[in-house]
Amino acid sequence: MSSEENLPSWREIPIAGVPYKPSTEYKTGDWKVYKPVINYEKCTKCMFCHTYCPDGAIKIREDGFPEPDYDFCKGCGICAEECPVKAIEMVKD
Amino acid sequence: MAVKQIVMGLNGDEAVAYAIKQVDPDVVAAYPITPQTIIVERFSEYVANGEVHTEFVAVESEHSALSACVGAAAAGARAFTATAANGLALMWEILYIASSCRLPIVMAIVNRALSGPINIHCDHSDAMGARDSGWIQIFCENSQEAYDSVIQAWRIAEHPDVQLPVMVCLDGFVLSHTLENVMTLPDDVVKKFVGERKFVTVKNHFGKEVPFILDPENPITIGPLDLYDFYFEHKMQQIDAMGKAPKVIEEIGKEYGELSGRTYGLVHPYKLEDAEIAIVGLGSTMGTAEIVVDKLREKGVKAGLLRIRSFRPFPVQQIIENLKDKKVIGVLDRAVSFGAYGGPLFNEIRNIFYDQDIRPLISNYIYGLGGRDMPPQRLMVIFDDLQKIAETGRIEKTVKYIGVRG
Numbered sequence: 131m132s133s134e135e136n137l138p139s140w141r142e143i144p145i146a147g148v149p150y151k152p153s154t155e156y157k158t159g160d161w162k163v164y165k166p167v168i169n170y171e172k173c174t175k176c177m178f179c180h181t182y183c184p185d186g187a188i189k190i191r192e193d194g195f196p197e198p199d200y201d202f203c204k205g206c207g208i209c210a211e212e213c214p215v216k217a218i219e220m221v222k223d
Numbered sequence: 224m225a226v227k228q229i230v231m232g233l234n235g236d237e238a239v240a241y242a243i244k245q246v247d248p249d250v251v252a253a254y255p256i257t258p259q260t261i262i263v264e265r266f267s268e269y270v271a272n273g274e275v276h277t278e279f280v281a282v283e284s285e286h287s288a289l290s291a292c293v294g295a296a297a298a299g300a301r302a303f304t305a306t307a308a309n310g311l312a313l314m315w316e317i318l319y320i321a322s323s324c325r326l327p328i329v330m331a332i333v334n335r336a337l338s339g340p341i342n343i344h345c346d347h348s349d350a351m352g353a354r355d356s357g358w359i360q361i362f363c364e365n366s367q368e369a370y371d372s373v374i375q376a377w378r379i380a381e382h383p384d385v386q387l388p389v390m391v392c393l394d395g396f397v398l399s400h401t402l403e404n405v406m407t408l409p410d411d412v413v414k415k416f417v418g419e420r421k422f423v424t425v426k427n428h429f430g431k432e433v434p435f436i437l438d439p440e441n442p443i444t445i446g447p448l449d450l451y452d453f454y455f456e457h458k459m460q461q462i463d464a465m466g467k468a469p470k471v472i473e474e475i476g477k478e479y480g481e482l483s484g485r486t487y488g489l490v491h492p493y494k495l496e497d498a499e500i501a502i503v504g505l506g507s508t509m510g511t512a513e514i515v516v517d518k519l520r521e522k523g524v525k526a527g528l529l530r531i532r533s534f535r536p537f538p539v540q541q542i543i544e545n546l547k548d549k550k551v552i553g554v555l556d557r558a559v560s561f562g563a564y565g566g567p568l569f570n571e572i573r574n575i576f577y578d579q580d581i582r583p584l585i586s587n588y589i590y591g592l593g594g595r596d597m598p599p600q601r602l603m604v605i606f607d608d609l610q611k612i613a614e615t616g617r618i619e620k621t622v623k624y625i626g627v628r629g
Contacts, residue, residue, distance in 0.1 A: 140456035144425035146325040147449045152428045
């Protein structure tokens with residue numbers, strides 16, 4: 131979430147709460163307390179974390195490894211819980 | 224030059240239904256409740272007879288009635304509904320959604336006391352409960368005004384500077400069930416006056432200006448989750464629109480006057496110019512009060528009155544201009560705000576005079592709850608009290624209850 135100062139005034143935004151930006155530009159990642167950190171030496175590219183992430187916040191890179199998008203990750207820890215090789219650690223953000 | 228009009232014998236509800244027939248809105252969703260029932264009955268007859276093109280939605284509750292109007296209006300339709308008392312109370316949640324979604328819905332409120340104990344007769348407790356909901360509220364003095372206001376309401380609601388829903392309030396039974404001569408405009412004149420609904424534009428999520436309407440070709444989202452970082456700004460927009468509404472209500476009332484010979488404003492003074500004592504109030508009682516003013520004038524008493532037609536927006540400047548040089552003002556409230564110091568209209572009138580250097584003495588009279596009658600004799604009691612205050616220069620009891628057994 132951006133700070134209030136950087137947001138437009140009421141004169142500039144559409145009426146009735148009509149979103150003037152796509153939801154991907156609305157960063158929701160600052161809710162989290164813990165963030166997932168992947169140990170790529172342990173990771174087997176199984177993609178469980180990518181599949182289980184309830185917010186679609188773990189992308190698969192071109193090299194096939196997963197990578198959390200901290201702009202949208204809310205730190206729920208499901209990826210760490212589901213990782214079969216325990217390659218994901220939840221670290222204080 | 225006013226157009227040729229036809230006199231019809233209509234009660235207040237029929238006058239509203241007839242006006243809506245002439246407007247021919249796209250959607251009417253309503254649930255019958257006394258004393259609004261005749262509006263829905265008459266209108267459903269127009270639908271059955273094929274006299275209108277309206278999609279009539281027979282809903283299972285008032286909550287659904289207004290919800291259907293919200294959906295229809297968001298999809299670009301002209302939507303109308305009507306209710307009273309507990310029906311309005313059941314709509315409460317959706318009232319705020321309609322106004323914050325900036326949907327120009329028109330609704331007739333046939334003022335009736337809120338239960339309990341159950342009562343079907345007139346007071347303003349229903350409309351006063353909705354005063355903070357972001358709707359424009361027009362209070363009518365007679366059935367003619369109800370007919371005229373329902374036609375004007377669309378132009379006010381849909382005005383690009385306003386974009387807010389409008390309630391047209393008429394007193395239950397006193398107006399709704401009482402036959403009156405109502406001057407009606409020809410269908411084509413009404414059609415031309417209201418015109419087609421026009422749409423403001425908004426920026427969509429790709430930054431493109433698109434019409435403010437739910438359209439699959441240009442999709443937008445109306446009224447989504449809106450938290451602490453944007454909700455306040457959207458309330459400011461509603462405050463701003465309400466602030467612009469008085470000018471629009473006056474303009475439309477004047478334009479309608481050129482057409483019909485009946486001009487409407489935000490407030491309607493009667494024999495007020497040189498008046499020393501005056502009453503202020505809403506609705507049909509103010510018609511009776513004109514007769515009382517006339518009688519007092521015959522006796523040489525400088526009495527007058529100010530009828531507030533637009534309660535929301537509250538026409539602060541117009542009220543100050545009309546009342547600032549009066550000695551004593553009696554504010555009539557047909558609603559109670561339990562635990563408050565006086566009725567809702569009294570509170571607002573006294574509040575706006577706080578900033579004035581010279582303030583009239585302002586006294587409150589709560590009357591007519593649950594349809595308790597307000598004949599000229601009871602109004603005379605109020606004027607007598609105002610005269611006494613004028614003579615002594617002091618108000619002994621600020622809030623008084625008129626017509627209740629003591």
